[in-house]
Amino acid sequence: MTEQKPLRRRGRPRGGSDSRERIIAAAVDEFGEQGYDGATIRSIAARAGVDSALVHHYFGTKADLFAEAVGIPLRPDIDVPGILAGPRDEVGERLVRYVLEAFEQPDIRRRGVMLMRTAIGSRLTTPLLAGFLSRELIGRIAKQLGVDDAELRATLVASQIAGLLLTRYVLKIAPIAAASVDELVARIGPTVQRYLFG
Amino acid sequence: MTEQKPLRRRGRPRGGSDSRERIIAAAVDEFGEQGYDGATIRSIAARAGVDSALVHHYFGTKADLFAEAVGIPLRPDIDVPGILAGPRDEVGERLVRYVLEAFEQPDIRRRGVMLMRTAIGSRLTTPLLAGFLSRELIGRIAKQLGVDDAELRATLVASQIAGLLLTRYVLKIAPIAAASVDELVARIGPTVQRYLFG
Incomplete structure (x- = not known):
């Protein structure tokens, strides 16, 4: 998931940057083995030989630690609620643009x-x-929508976003890989808007 | 790509079912190494130690041979043009249902x-x-649409379909994995319709 290798040092836990590194390494192992839902701060702390409180102190929530562990400086769990709270008729386009x-x-x-x-x-x-x-993106969108079928609506949004990222950046299929951000926002924004509010 | 292992027999090429098997095995190797675009009937034939004409005789086109090699009895390159030729206002829903x-x-x-x-x-x-x-699905849809931005339209359809398959069958995210086919056709059909004709 990341370029960091798990540290397998033995001996008494120390504080400072060494603890931070051991926690990240333990998180990489734990998320990799247990998945996001199965991993707990408690078990990551145990793996790193530190107290749970120290993990919370350094990294905050499980979502914070995950972002740190996979090394992606992108926080939909923080940014997306703000987009949803903005002007309602622009949510679809703003989400795709984000x-x-x-x-x-x-x-x-x-x-x-x-x-x-x-x-x-x-x-x-x-x-x-x-x-x-599921937990940090779809769950948060659904909670903010507050309608009966909110979870399904949020997951449909995730399906279109995932398909967009897959075809543009992984499969690199020519017309969608070459299109400008503005073009894709104009085409796909209304889809996201309809899934959320239609 | 398939459960079939490449056959590595030596000796003089023979006809019949043995040739068929060797061609499939060669196709699995060739598609795996060269990708769909890079693979040619000629090189697959050479790998299998048979004449190109025999490959065409047994398997038809490159798309036919690919379907056989990956072992998926699903032929969008054949079925999708028929869906596109049907009643225009139902194309989106019929494509998602298919x-x-x-x-x-x-x-x-x-x-x-x-x-x-x-x-x-x-x-x-x-x-x-x-x-x-790109070649067999998006290219064919685009050709049938016959408008300037047909390639982009077809790729947007592919992005939503790919995202649907990914979230429902691979990631298995609960609300979209549990939804009925009818529900998903009703929600996603209009997206595909708009990408194609909107």
Whole structure:
């Protein structure tokens, strides 16, 4: 999931940057083995030989630690609620633009493609991506929508966004890979808008 | 891409079912190494130690041979043009229903998921899926639409279909994995319709 190798040092836990590194390494192992839903701060702390409170102190929530562990400086769990809270008739376009502008940044694109390839390519790591998307993105959108079929609406949005990222950045199918961000926002924004509010 | 192992027998090429098997094995190797676009009937024939004419005789076109090699009894290159030629205001719904009803069949689902995992998980085999989609599906839809931006329209359809298959059958995100085919046809059909004709 990341370029960091798990550290397997033995001996008494120390504080400082060494603890931070051991926690990240433990998180990479734990998320990889248990998936996003199965991994707990408690078990990551145990693996790193530190107290749970220290993990929370350094990294905050499980979503924070996940972002750190996979190394992707993109936080839909934080940014998307803000987009949803904006002008209602622009939500679809703003959401598509947010995702595309993030992936146009080489560092995010490189890591995002790696995460997609890894999570989809291996049965073992699929729950990592699925769990994060369900819990931190779809769940949050659904809660904010507050209608009966909100979970399905949010998942339909995720399906179109995932398909967009897949065809543009992984499969690189020519017309969608070559299109401008503005063009794709204009074409796909209304789809997201309809899934959310239609 | 398939459960068949390449046959590595030596000796003089023979006819009959042995040639068929050797051609399939050669196709699996060739598609895996060269991708869909890079593979040629000529090179597959050479690999199998037979004449190109024999490959065409047994398997028809490159698309036919690909379907046989990946073992998926689903032929969008044949079926989709028929759907597009049907009643215009139902094309979106019929296309989504066609894909979902195919993937509801365990054998197609199992092989389709395996193909997606393999093609996305490995940089080497990505051109296999991308090439087939571009050439045989998107290209054919675009040709039938016959408008200026037909290629982009067809690729947008592919992005939503790919995202649907990914979230429902690979990531298995609950609300979209549990939804009925009818529900998904009603929600996603209008998206496909708009991408094609909107």
